[in-house]
Amino acid sequence: MSLLDRLEQLKQRLSTRPQFKRPQSQRAPSRDPYVFQIGFDFGTSYSKCVIRDRDKAFVFSFDLQGKTEFLLSSSILYRDGFFSTNTANQLYPEHGLWYIKMALVELAHRNFSAPVLERFNKAAGAAPGSIKLQNFVLSAALFYLSRALGKIRSFILMRYPDYGKHERDDMFVTMAIPVSNMADRETETLFLRLLKKAWAMACTDSPMAESASWKEMASLIAKPAPALRECKVYPEVSANIQVFLHSPASPGRTTNIYLVTDIGAGTVDQCCFTFYNRDREEDKLNYLSAQVFDLGSSVIDQLCARDYGHDVEYWRKQKENGSEDKHLHRVLDHVSLVLSNNFVAVSLKELTDHLYRGNGLSPDNTVCRLCYILFSGGGDMDHPYHTAVLNGLRRKMGLPIREVMDGSYTEQWESRIINVQKPGDLELPKGCESWMKRLLVAYGLSFYDLPGNRFPDETAIVQNRG
Template identity: 25%
Template sequence: MIPAAVKPLTVSPSARLLLTAGEDKTIAVAPQIERAGRRTQALVGEAQAQHEIALGLDFGTSSVKVVIGDSALGKSFAVPFAKHEGIDKYLLPSRLFQTGSQFSLAEGAQCHRDLKLSFLAAPQDQSNQVRIVAFLALVIQRARAWLLTRHAQTYRRTQLFWKLSIGLPAAHFQDSTLFSPFAQLCAVAWAVAGNTGPVDESTIVALLRQPPTATGSDQDAVVTVVPEIAAQIYGFVVSTSFDRRAKNIYLMADVGAGTVDASLFRVFPAHGGKWDFEFFTSVVAPYGVSNLHRHRVDWWTESLQESSAPAELAQQLLQFKFQTDQQRNIPASFANYFAGIKVNKRTGMSDPDRHFYEKTLAQIQGRALLRTWKDNLLSQEAIAGVPFFLGGGGARMTFYANLTASMNQRPTGYSWLYATPRALTLPDDLVLDDIAKADYDRLSVAYGLSRLELGRVLKALPKPKLVFPDTATWTDHYISKDQC
């Protein structure tokens, strides 16, 4: 008699979903303060000083972070967006509301999500472009409104000249089909933010057809797009931990909501306070937190069906599948999604967490690190023990935090293939309310964008290999007595 197959799950009558929706505490700014963000100056009367102000905008899949840097004051201000405590205060969900043709960050008839991922998937789609511009314009307005009202006394006698610096994953930065359209959208967003009327679709479409040009006014901004990882390392390279005489080759992985961005690169101090970056590898893969969550949801949906579980359990779970801007943490393990359900071990049954983790590790260890040796970009000696920084919101999860230990282990046959964990440190010039030091990396990209003077961004080329001429016989290298 053939035994009955073991079902993947044992479901009790009291089984229930443990996921709950996070509380939305985004600040609803008063209309008069919101309108203040359409201006670029707090100047009253005649200017007695001039400052260059850099608005560093980290546009993430799940949330936006903004830091405004003033090099003359030697300070960078983290911009708060929410009523949370700690780091959550500085995270604005990456979602956009629309009513008719007008857009808002707070409310509306329609809610647009996955703004960044949609654009990266179809950068020429006008709907995606319009939403990106609208969202960035509203973020710029809100950040400027905060600075010009909260610090009005600081800047009431100062003329401000603005720079808008926005990050893009290093791999996308090197892709002209993404970089050029994105840079244009950022410039249009700045122009829309300074418009006297509401942020609406017709204004954006008109500017997309005829991009804005510099007028020489202090309303203009220098718009730059920077590799996110270059900005993220900035706080480290300007600290006392940075040794100009060292190799200064770093491996960094940023775990976001949608993707993991991993790069191996070298940093060079350049002239005029600028920094040059040479990228050996830049790999973006869809292994971020939200995609881990979706992978688990798919596994649970299939397993619940195979186990003849009540249909409402899967239906409740599916309601949480697609929100990349969710303001809550996903469970530490796939096994923690339900109460009253036991996961049965059986031959051939896959562990969704292990499968996803192995792919993520392969991206960083294989495609970002080992590939540099295989492509003859770096020697084994240069790679061995390279400093490794793990950052981004996902780095809080034990699932991703385990990558630091895995990267420090040496695979069989590759004793030189390991990385040494390092941590980003909180800069002294960053002005913000108290947060845990371990949470600083959530703001590290925005901080770097507000301070980094980017020089050249280079793509490393393979080292030339020594080529010896073909040798017909051993006598070609033999000198006889007759030739002496």
């Protein structure tokens, strides 16, 4: 049989084979696409997360020994060359690495002698400022962020098992960063690069391992960050404003000046602003001051441990139990005085400068007459934080300072201290309303379109151009 005949025979055989239809692709569900905006508050001691789905938001939570928990420890474990997750969710675990966020800030600023890096130096067996130390801190941060974001993504997928069936389903993540002005590009760049790498790792289909070697993390650090449009960073000090604007307590027409002091474990973030809600007209926000001070509640523990012995966990318990220890109160008085001085010399100065240039008001009298105060954050305490702010305002008014302990404010200031009510679009588990005070930043980050003027100096530039 010739070659031509064999080809013809093969053609006939193929034409008589049964034909199988390809399975049709699954039709997209009739629902609207899910567009989740993750607001991730990367904290010094604990991280928090609020997830938005269009006009409603809910809190990332997990079960810990039969209890619903929303605070995810920002510490990890390191031993024998391997990082592992802190499954017990402890603040200061044995073989732990903590204050990862503040270590990153010091790395970005090249402040290699910072005390917060000492534990990382020791764990890595590295010299201060060495390439080995820098690689170790970055590797630890990438491990923590990838595992934390992986847990959050899994939480969303469990709640919405049909995610991904609509071709336009999507997730976005915005992470808080500890900066207060446009000049700190080093910190912003470093945190964004880590976020993109961590999110790419979190979006894999297979579950993430609870441990990974330093070598493995270092190899990922060495690779370029992926170009992910869904990842953004935003100043945590500015995120606080969004909570106030969307709170049921947010005012209508007002000329009040609002001062928010958010006390975390690592920093105290202060922002000042005015907000005019013009009914059906466009809202107007004047962002007047933003500062970040390294005076968070864990600083108290560190100063006590440095000057008076014992470890930081001992002093944390003394502080939280309201101990009358004279050494503890000496440190509390010191922190209050330093913060009060910074508040007057930096925050109030920036506020009055922007008031004068932006609105033509008499700055000092206006601040004293129209300033309303809000305290938030997991580290909030009457002393040293409330005393620092209130005594700073008293100094501004030319009044003698006084110790303000246990909420015993004068009537004048008691009426000026306001609280943020739970926003109507935020879903909290039953009986968990007390969570709100620690969720302000995460909630603020959960909005899709955050203001472009992220800092007061950007606002001032716009005003001056006008």
